[in-house]
Amino acid sequence: MAALVLAAAGRARILQLASKANPTWYPVSSFSSSSVPTVKLFIDGKFVESRSDKWIDIHNPATNEVIGRVPQSTKAEMDAAVAACKRSFPTWADTSILSRQQIFLRYQQLIKENLKEIARLITLEQGKTLADAEGDVFRGLQVVEHACSVTSLMLGETMPSITKDMDLYSYRLPLGVCAGIAPFNFPAMIPLWMFPMAMVCGNTFLMKPSERVPGATMLLAKLLQDSGAPDGTLNIIHGQHEAVNFICDHPDIKAISFVGSNQAGEYIFERGSRHGKRVQANMGAKNHGVIMPDANKENTLNQLVGAAFGAAGQRCMALSTAILVGEAKKWLPELVERAKKLRVNAGDQPGADLGPLITPQAKERVCNLIDSGTKEGASILLDGRKIKVKGYENGNFVGPTIISNVKPNMTCYKEEIFGPVLVVLETETLDEAIKIVNDNPYGNGTAIFTTNGATARKYSHLVDVGQVGVNVPIPVPLPMFSFTGSRSSFRGDTNFYGKQQVTHIIKQEQHGILSSSNGLHHSPN
Ligand code: NAD
Numbered sequence: 001m002a003a004l005v006l007a008a009a010g011r012a013r014i015l016q017l018a019s020k021a022n023p024t025w026y027p028v029s030s031f032s033s034s035s036v037p038t039v040k041l042f043i044d045g046k047f048v049e050s051r052s053d054k055w056i057d058i059h060n061p062a063t064n065e066v067i068g069r070v071p072q073s074t075k076a077e078m079d080a081a082v083a084a085c086k087r088s089f090p091t092w093a094d095t096s097i098l099s100r101q102q103i104f105l106r107y108q109q110l111i112k113e114n115l116k117e118i119a120r121l122i123t124l125e126q127g128k129t130l131a132d133a134e135g136d137v138f139r140g141l142q143v144v145e146h147a148c149s150v151t152s153l154m155l156g157e158t159m160p161s162i163t164k165d166m167d168l169y170s171y172r173l174p175l176g177v178c179a180g181i182a183p184f185n186f187p188a189m190i191p192l193w194m195f196p197m198a199m200v201c202g203n204t205f206l207m208k209p210s211e212r213v214p215g216a217t218m219l220l221a222k223l224l225q226d227s228g229a230p231d232g233t234l235n236i237i238h239g240q241h242e243a244v245n246f247i248c249d250h251p252d253i254k255a256i257s258f259v260g261s262n263q264a265g266e267y268i269f270e271r272g273s274r275h276g277k278r279v280q281a282n283m284g285a286k287n288h289g290v291i292m293p294d295a296n297k298e299n300t301l302n303q304l305v306g307a308a309f310g311a312a313g314q315r316c317m318a319l320s321t322a323i324l325v326g327e328a329k330k331w332l333p334e335l336v337e338r339a340k341k342l343r344v345n346a347g348d349q350p351g352a353d354l355g356p357l358i359t360p361q362a363k364e365r366v367c368n369l370i371d372s373g374t375k376e377g378a379s380i381l382l383d384g385r386k387i388k389v390k391g392y393e394n395g396n397f398v399g400p401t402i403i404s405n406v407k408p409n410m411t412c413y414k415e416e417i418f419g420p421v422l423v424v425l426e427t428e429t430l431d432e433a434i435k436i437v438n439d440n441p442y443g444n445g446t447a448i449f450t451t452n453g454a455t456a457r458k459y460s461h462l463v464d465v466g467q468v469g470v471n472v473p474i475p476v477p478l479p480m481f482s483f484t485g486s487r488s489s490f491r492g493d494t495n496f497y498g499k500q501q502v503t504h505i506i507k508q509e510q511h512g513i514l515s516s517s518n519g520l521h522h523s524p525n
Pocket residue numbers: 181182183184185186208209210211239240241244259260261262263264265267282283284285315316416418444485489
């Protein structure tokens with residue numbers, strides 16, 4: 001009952017803020033000279049205006065209008081945020097696990113109640129369709145629900161009688177201050193991969209959302225506060241490289257969760273690890289779908305279209321590369337026909353299947369990669385470069401694009417495109433397809449489409465890729481399993497969510513019986 005009352009109170013407060021700060025949920029600055037809404041910092045339980053003189057514009061990708069500004073936090077602000085994390089840690093770590101669990105039970109309820117509002121913010125800042133934005137929140141919500149099972153996840157281990165009169169116990173204890181650095185493509189899901197699991201285990205958290213899409217994180221922070229998280233347990237700073245370097249170097253930060261590009265991830269992994277931090281880094285991808293001629297054609301083509309072009313291809317698990325094996329190559333014209341039917345529009349427009357790319361620079365990069373395909377001998381079967389969206393002529397739109405006759409040495413194959421572009425290769429055998437997948441440096445996700453169980457088993461056992469789908473195009477694990485990744489797609493030892501994300505140190509105790517004999521006890525070592 002108490003939880004329901006709190007949840008209702010939380011919602012009322014959010015709605016009030018939303019109407020004040022229309023059209024975006026940013027607590028608007030009182031001393032900014034500009035009328036553009038500014039994103040605040042969240043330090044020690046307060047949404048505070050930054051005193052920075054360096055600000056970054058936030059654009060609506062469907063129009064390129066400036067819709068807000070985010071600060072590059074000053075050193076003093078970042079220090080204050082870590083200090084708040086550090087100050088609140090002992091009390092939070094000592095708070096009973098049941099009380100922490102209750103806060104996250106209330107949190108999952110508040111996220112559900114505000115799901116549409118969070119999704120609206122995502123569409124505004126990131127551009128994806130409202131349906132995709134709701135999916136973004138929903139997948140993050142599932143991690144919060146998983147975090148609520150902390151009472152099982154944090155169980156330690158015991159071993160009685162490791163010697164005649166001695167037992168051994170291990171505990172999982174929180175690490176301290178942890179930090180998260182998020183990308184632009186999942187503004188709700190990825191922050192929710194990070195702070196809920198760390199915090200429910202008793203850690204405090206410093207979050208740096210992507211500077212392009214901070215709105216969802218701000219609203220999620222407000223909802224966590226409304227759920228009862230004590231002041232200082234979650235803090236939010238904004239910025240780019242300086243904020244990232246600050247996180248990598250700060251001696252009070254014990255662990256870093258990063259999701260984003262390889263360029264940033266390799267750097268953060270190296271710099272954070274050098275300072276003794278535990279770093280997990282989920283990075284780029286080139287996900288292959290292998291289509292066997294015995295696959296169910298209807299389902300496979302539908303799934304390919306959704307997985308390659310959905311969310312405008314700006315998903316780390318987008319199925320961006322198809323390998324057509326043997327006779328499956330005859331399906332290509334039909335694949336093109338289906339892709340042509342997708343509706344490209346602003347994400348908040350009814351019926352939109354895919355929205356714009358995040359920035360004009362992203363659009364230019366994607367178009368250049370398509371150009372490279374033509375120059376290097378591939379064929380463009382469907383070309384989305386010149387698309388015009390009525391009423392949104394300034395948006396960063398690229399329509400579904402299919403490039404065939406692609407070879408593994410071509411630039412459009414080697415680079416992660418991160419746009420609505422499917423590159424298509426052909427092989428005669430499954431073995432050749434497996435070799436292509438394993439020779440590619442990335443190992444994030446892959447899928448095989450087949451009706452043959454032996455083929456599916458062979459593929460899933462031989463490919464060196466983190467997530468494998470059998471007739472499932474985007475095999476993102478549910479949060480009771482970990483999101484993995486191999487080779488260039490991941491750095492670190494512990495994966496996101498599942499049992500591995502229990503952010504802890506293991507403390508070991510050995511209990512012996514005081515002996516009246518000679519006082520020596522016998523160690524098993
Ligand atoms: P990005 O690397 O540009 O940005 C991610 C974060 O790092 C941001 O907070 C940004 O401020 C910071 N950053 C950016 N460049 C930096 C640099 N040179 N040094 C230090 N910090 C830097 O990534 P993005 O464009 O926001 O996201 C897209 C990328 O994320 C794609 O490569 C995609 O595959 C990857 N991604 C991976 C997963 C996964 O689970 N493997 C999930 C989502 C996205």
